[in-house]
Amino acid sequence: MRIASLAAAALLAASVLPASAATLLEKNFWLSGPNYDGILPRCDDPAVTGKIATRFADKEADYWNSALTIERFDRHHQIAYSPWGRSFIPRRFCSARVLTSDGHYRRVSYSIAEDTGWLGATWGVEWCVDGTDRNLAYAPNCKMARP
Structure with missing residues (x-):
């Protein structure tokens, strides 16, 4: 009981103290900053397009009760690479045309x-297919998925 009350008091005291900046020791050893390589897959890499197609089909089935899938990718092109500078997370922005299972090109x-x-151990991908952003996460017309 005594240990629990001491722990509660310490937690309360720590929560009312103002936040402080990192010390010189913390900056030198633990907060060294990002160490990015800038090595990312190309826009037409099958691992990238496969991940998009799989996640698209999962999203359509799970959230929208739809059987819509991506059948094929073509016309890949890079829009930008790290457009905000070297101090930001390296990103490759791409666009492509897809044929969806309903016969439409998007x-x-x-x-x-x-x-x-x-x-955070590998690259990730964020995507938006025009005409299927039903929850408007990248509205308008997937514009927020581009730089």
Whole structure:
């Protein structure tokens, strides 16, 4: 009981103290900053397009009760690479045309970013297929998925 009350008092005291900046020791050893390589897959890499197609099908089935899938990618092109400068997370912005299972060609805008994948251990991808952004996460017309 005594240990629990001491722990509670210490937690309360720590929560009312103002936040302070990192010390010189913390800056030198623990807060060294990002160490990015800037090595990202190309826009037409099958691992990237496969991840987009799989996640698109999962999203359509799970959230929208739809059987819509991406059948094929073509016309890949890079829009920008790290457009905000070297001090930001390296990102490759791409666009491509996809054929969806309903027979329509649509544009997909996507970005491949370093250390944004599973546990920050690999690259990640964010994407938006025109005409299927039903929750308007990248509205208007997937514009927010581009630089």
